[in-house]
Amino acid sequence: MTSTRQLSDKVRTELLDQIPSGWASQAACAASGLDPDAWFTEPGEHAWSAARAVCWSCPVRQPCLASALARTESGLWGGYSEAQRATARSALTEGVPVSLVLQLGETTGRAA
Numbered sequence: 001m002t003s004t005r006q007l008s009d010k011v012r013t014e015l016l017d018q019i020p021s022g023w024a025s026q027a028a029c030a031a032s033g034l035d036p037d038a039w040f041t042e043p044g045e046h047a048w049s050a051a052r053a054v055c056w057s058c059p060v061r062q063p064c065l066a067s068a069l070a071r072t073e074s075g076l077w078g079g080y081s082e083a084q085r086a087t088a089r090s091a092l093t094e095g096v097p098v099s100l101v102l103q104l105g106e107t108t109g110r111a112a
């Protein structure tokens with residue numbers, strides 16, 4: 001499911017400010033050797049879990065997550081499923097700081 005919650009322009013700008021230019025060149029998924037389709041499988045499937053593990057070792061996970069939160073994407077981005085990003089987006093609309101939402105994934109995203 002894709003979130004329909006709308007982020008304010010301020011929050012969207014804060015998210016985009018977290019994304020350094022050239023970040024995608026460090027994307028672990030590109031060098032992982034996994035089929036890119038793995039990022040678009042259903043949560044819980046073996047391929048999805050493998051892709052998610054790559055995300056959690058990715059040096060640009062937070063910029064990737066910030067990018068996906070600022071847009072509306074399908075699939076797994078920044079180690080977050082669509083449902084997890086919907087939850088994160090809701091937190092942002094309720095005033096939770098961008099930096100905290102991105103950092104919370106370091107502990108809650110892995111266990112979810």
Ligand code: SF4
Binds near residue numbers: 028077
């Ligand atoms: S966090 Fe995941 S989807 Fe994003 S660049 Fe890294 S490996 Fe790719």
